[in-house]
Amino acid sequence: MATNSPPIEAIRKIPPHVHSSSPFVQALMSAKAMMKFQRASQLITSSLDLEMLLERVVNDIADSIGCVEVSVWLRDPNGEEMVLNGVRGCTTYRKGSRLKIGERGMVGHVAATGVTRYAPDVTIDSYYLACELDTRSELTVPLMTCGEVIGVLCVDHQQANAFSDDEVLVLEALAGHIAVAIENARLFRNERLEREQMKREAAEARAVQQALFVKAVPLVCGFAFETAWNPAGSVAGDWFDLIDLGNELTGIVLADVSGKGMPAALLMSSTRAILRSLAKLDPSPGRTLMQLNQMLMEDFPTGKFVTMIYAVLDAQSREITIASAGHLRPLLINGECSFLDIDTGMPLGLGSTSYPEYKLTLHPGTQLLFYTDGITEAMNHVDEEYGAARLVQHFLQPSACVEGLIEEVQRFSHKSNHTDDATAVLIRSR
Structure with a gap:
C-alpha cells in the first residue's frame, strides 16, 4: 500500500478541466441545486430509522448532483472493516460488502486517516479501487463524530475533475449532517432494542409472578x-x-x-x-x-x-x-x-x-x-x-x-x- 500520497490540499490544486462549463457544476452551484442540498440535509437529520436514513442519503445526493454512484460505508464496531450500508448506482458491491480499513481502496484509506480524499482522475490514483468502468473521479469524505470515524461517504462521477473546491466543501458539510443523523439513528435503535428487551423481561417476570398465585x-x-x-x-x-x-x-x-x-x-x-x-x-x-x-x-x-x-x-x-x-x-x-x-x-x-x-x-x-x-x-x-x-x-x-x-x-x-x-x-x- 502506498503511503506517500499527496494530502487533499495538494490534490485539489490539480488544474480543473472544464470546471466552469461542466453541467454538474452549473447545476450544483445554482440556487435550485443548493436548495436541494438544504432539503436533503433536513430530511436526513429528521430520520431515526438507520436503514431508511442511509437509503435517503444515497438517493438524495444522487438526485441532487446527478452522479452515477453514491455509497455509505460504516465502520464495523466489532472489527477493522468498513461495511457497505447504503448504495446507489454500483453494480460491483452490494449491501454487506466489506473493505479492510487502511488496506483497500479510497474508502479504507479515508477510514484510517479521517481525511477527505479527492481523486480528480481515478486512473492515476494509487488508492482507487475500480468499481464502475465509466467512473472518472471520486470524492471520499469521512463521517465523524466526537473525533472518531464512524463511516465514509463516497461519491463517484463519470466526468474527470467533476468536483471543485467549493463542491467538496458542500459535500463535507453534508457529511457532518449525515454523521450526526447516523449517530442519532443508532442511539434510537439501541434504546428501542433495550426497551423491547426490558418489555420482554418484564412480561416474563409477570408470568413467573402470576404462576406463583394461580x-x-x-x-x-x-x-x-x-x-x-x-x-x-x-x-x-x-x-x-x-x-x-x-x-x-x-x-x-x-x-x-x-x-x-x-x-x-x-x-x-x-x-x-x-x-x-x-x-x-x-x-x-x-x-x-x-x-x-x-x-x-x-x-x-x-x-x-x-x-x-x-x-x-x-x-x-x-x-x-x-x-x-x-x-x-x-x-x-x-x-x-x-x-x-x-x-x-x-x-x-x-x-x-x-x-x-x-x-x-x-x-x-x-x-x-x-x-x-x-x-x-x-x-x-x-x-x-x-x-x-x-x-x-x-x-x-x-x-x-x-x-x-x-x-x-x-x-x-x-x-x-x-x-x-x-x-x-x-x-x-x-
Missing part, C-alpha cells in the same frame, strides 16, 4: 378463600399465599414489600421462599415472623422492608391466630364491619422485635379481610384517598367480594398519577 386454593372444611392481586406495573411487591400446614392448619399470608417494580418483585420472591421454608417448622405465626425477620435483616438492602400479616387458621377449632409486622389492621365483617385492634411489631427487615399474636374465632357467616395499602391509599384525580370508610362501605353490601373491591378502587383512581399494587385476601367462614 394455583389451587386449599380446600378447608367450613371455609372459603377469595383472593385478588392487581399490580400497578408489570410486576409487584405485593403478594399473598395460602399454605397447607397439615393437621387442618392453613397459613394465610398477605405482604407488601417497600418500593415498586422489579426490585420489589425480587425481594418479594425471596421473602416468600424463606417464609414457606419456615412456616411448616412452627405453627406459631408470631415466632415464624421473628425467625423470618432475623433472616431478612441479614440479607435485605438498607432501607428496604416488608409489612406482613401472617395468620394460621385451625379449621377444627375455627380459631385463627394472627401476627402483624407493621401491616394494616384486618377488617372483620359480621353484619357490621370493624377493624381488629391488634398489636403489631415492626416491619420485617428493619430491626429486632417481637410479634404479638391475636386470636379470634370465626363463627359461620363471619368474614375476615386482609388487604394492602394500595387499596385504602389509592387516590383519585384530586388526590383524595379511597380510605377506610369506603372499604367498610363496600363490605356492608351483601354482594361484596374482593374482585369487586379491586374494580371499585380502579374506577376511583382512574386518571390518577398515584398508583400502587393492590392485593386482598378474604376468608369466609361458612
Whole structure:
C-alpha cells in the first residue's frame, strides 16, 4: 500500500478541466441545486430509522448532483472493516460488502486517516479501487463524530475533475449532517432494542409472578378463600399465599414489600421462599415472623422492608391466630364491619422485635379481610384517598367480594398519577 500520497490540499490544486462549463457544476452551484442540498440535509437529520436514513442519503445526493454512484460505508464496531450500508448506482458491491480499513481502496484509506480524499482522475490514483468502468473521479469524505470515524461517504462521477473546491466543501458539510443523523439513528435503535428487551423481561417476570398465585386454593372444611392481586406495573411487591400446614392448619399470608417494580418483585420472591421454608417448622405465626425477620435483616438492602400479616387458621377449632409486622389492621365483617385492634411489631427487615399474636374465632357467616395499602391509599384525580370508610362501605353490601373491591378502587383512581399494587385476601367462614 502506498503511503506517500499527496494530502487533499495538494490534490485539489490539480488544474480543473472544464470546471466552469461542466453541467454538474452549473447545476450544483445554482440556487435550485443548493436548495436541494438544504432539503436533503433536513430530511436526513429528521430520520431515526438507520436503514431508511442511509437509503435517503444515497438517493438524495444522487438526485441532487446527478452522479452515477453514491455509497455509505460504516465502520464495523466489532472489527477493522468498513461495511457497505447504503448504495446507489454500483453494480460491483452490494449491501454487506466489506473493505479492510487502511488496506483497500479510497474508502479504507479515508477510514484510517479521517481525511477527505479527492481523486480528480481515478486512473492515476494509487488508492482507487475500480468499481464502475465509466467512473472518472471520486470524492471520499469521512463521517465523524466526537473525533472518531464512524463511516465514509463516497461519491463517484463519470466526468474527470467533476468536483471543485467549493463542491467538496458542500459535500463535507453534508457529511457532518449525515454523521450526526447516523449517530442519532443508532442511539434510537439501541434504546428501542433495550426497551423491547426490558418489555420482554418484564412480561416474563409477570408470568413467573402470576404462576406463583394461580394455583389451587386449599380446600378447608367450613371455609372459603377469595383472593385478588392487581399490580400497578408489570410486576409487584405485593403478594399473598395460602399454605397447607397439615393437621387442618392453613397459613394465610398477605405482604407488601417497600418500593415498586422489579426490585420489589425480587425481594418479594425471596421473602416468600424463606417464609414457606419456615412456616411448616412452627405453627406459631408470631415466632415464624421473628425467625423470618432475623433472616431478612441479614440479607435485605438498607432501607428496604416488608409489612406482613401472617395468620394460621385451625379449621377444627375455627380459631385463627394472627401476627402483624407493621401491616394494616384486618377488617372483620359480621353484619357490621370493624377493624381488629391488634398489636403489631415492626416491619420485617428493619430491626429486632417481637410479634404479638391475636386470636379470634370465626363463627359461620363471619368474614375476615386482609388487604394492602394500595387499596385504602389509592387516590383519585384530586388526590383524595379511597380510605377506610369506603372499604367498610363496600363490605356492608351483601354482594361484596374482593374482585369487586379491586374494580371499585380502579374506577376511583382512574386518571390518577398515584398508583400502587393492590392485593386482598378474604376468608369466609361458612
